Amino acid sequence: MLGVEDLLAAYGRDRSRRWVRANVVASLDGAATRGGFAGPLGDAEDQLLLRTLRRLADAVVVGAGTVRTEGYGGLGLDEAAVAWRRSQGLSDVPPLVIVSSALNLEPGAEVFTAPGPRPVVVTHGDAPAPRRERLSGVAEVVVCGEHEVEPQRLLAELAARGMSQILTEGGPRLLAALLEADVVDELCLSLAPTLEGGDAVRVAHGSHAVGRRMRLGHVLPGERMLFLRYERDR
Numbered sequence: 610m611l612g613v614e615d616l617l618a619a620y621g622r623d624r625s626r627r628w629v630r631a632n633v634v635a636s637l638d639g640a641a642t643r644g645g646f647a648g649p650l651g652d653a654e655d656q657l658l659l660r661t662l663r664r665l666a667d668a669v670v671v672g673a674g675t676v677r678t679e680g681y682g683g684l685g686l687d688e689a690a691v692a693w694r695r696s697q698g699l700s701d702v703p704p705l706v707i708v709s710s711a712l713n714l715e716p717g718a719e720v721f722t723a724p725g726p727r728p729v730v731v732t733h734g735d736a737p738a739p740r741r742e743r744l745s746g747v748a749e750v751v752v753c754g755e756h757e758v759e760p761q762r763l764l765a766e767l768a769a770r771g772m773s774q775i776l777t778e779g780g781p782r783l784l785a786a787l788l789e790a791d792v793v794d795e796l797c798l799s800l801a802p803t804l805e806g807g808d809a810v811r812v813a814h815g816s817h818a819v820g821r822r823m824r825l826g827h828v829l830p831g832e833r834m835l836f837l838r839y840e841r842d843r
Contacts, residue, residue, distance in 0.1 A: 610832055611654050613689075616661040619829060620797070620838070627764065627773040629792050631784055632662050633812040634799040640809035641781060648679060650801040654831040658799065659778075664690045666703045667772035668729075670763070672783035673709035676720050681705070683723035703776075704729055706767070707748070708758050708783055712740035721747035731766070733758050760790035785815025793841060796823060800835040 622628065634650045635641050643649040651659075663669055663684050671681065684702055686694075691701045704726040707714070712732055714720075721728060730744050733754040741750050753762040767775060777787060787793050798812075823839035830836075 611657065611829060611836075613657065613661060615829075616658055617665075619827060620658075620662060620665060622665075624774055627768060627775070628794050629764070629775045629777065629787065630662065630666075630795040630797060631777045631779070631787070631793050632659060632797045632799075633779060633784070634801060635812050636801050636803045636805040636809075638804050638806065639811050640805035640807070641779075641812045642809045643803075643805060646678065647675075647779070650803065650805075651799060652801075652831070652833050654836075655799045655801075655834055658797070658836060660685055660687075660690065662776050662797065663703060664693060665774065666776035667699070667774040668703050668706050668767050668776070670706040670708060670767075670775055670777040670783070672780045673707055673711075673714055674782070675778065675780035676707055676714070676718075678780070680719070682719040683725045700726065702726055704772075706731060706763075708732075708763070710736060710758065712736050712744060714740075714744060716743055716747045731758055731763055758786070760787050760792050764792060779812065781810050781812060781814035784813040785817075788813055788819045788821055789815060789817050791819075791821065791841075793821070795826070795841070796839045798837040798839070800837060802833060802835075 634647055686702050702725045706729045708731045728748045730748045730750045731753050734752055735756050744750055753759055822842040824842045826838035826840050828837055
C-alpha cells in the first residue's frame with residue numbers, strides 16, 4: 610500500500626517556478642462521477658494522495674459547484690502534515706480558493722465555518738453585488754475579470770500573495786477553463802478499475818476543444834487503483 614513518504618517523493622517538486630497541478634479521479638470509461646459524486650470512485654489510497662497534494666500546495670482552487678456537491682469543509686490536514694508544512698516554511702493549511710460566477714454559496718456552509726484560513730472567493734465584475742456583499746463577511750471576495758473569471762488574472766492574484774504552487778480539484782468546468790487558458794502544468798489522474806456507463810461528465814467539460822499534449826511522468830500502482838501523473842508537453 611502506498612504511504613505518505615512514497616507520495617511525497619513522487620509528487621514533490623522544485624518550488625522555484627509557478628506550477629498548476631490538477632487532481633482528478635475517473636473510471637476506466639472516463640466517468641468523473643458516480644451518482645453525481647466523485648468521491649465514490651476513489652479509495653483510501655486516492656484520499657491519501659488528495660491529502661498529500663494538499664500538503665504540497667500553496668493554495669487549493671476549486672469550483673463552487675464542486676464545493677456544493679462534494680460538501681467541502683476544511684481541507685483535512687492532520688498534525689503530521691501541518692508539522693511538515695511548518696518545516697518547509699509554509700502556512701499550516703493552504704487557503705481554499707473558490708471560483709464562482711453566480712456566487713450561489715451560503716455564508717453558513719461548512720466551507721466557511723470550518724477551522725482554517727479564511728477562504729478566498731474569486732468572481733468577476735458582473736457577479737451579483739448583493740451576493741458579493743453577503744459573502745464578504747465570511748470570505749475574502751476577489752474580482753478577477755470583468756464578465757468571467759480569467760484564469761491568468763486568478764493566478765496572478767495568487768502569485769501576488771506568494772502562492773505559486775497551485776492545486777485544483779475541479780470541477781469539470783473549472784478544469785476546462787484552465788485548460789482553455791493553457792495554464793495547467795500537470796494532471797494527476799486516479800484511475801478507478803470500474804466501468805460506469807450512463808451519462809456521467811468527464812473530468813473536464815467545456816465549450817471548446819483544446820488538444821493539449823501531455824507526457825507521462827509516472828505510473829504508481831495502488832492496491833486497487835492506478836495513479837498517473839502527466840506533465841504538459843511544452
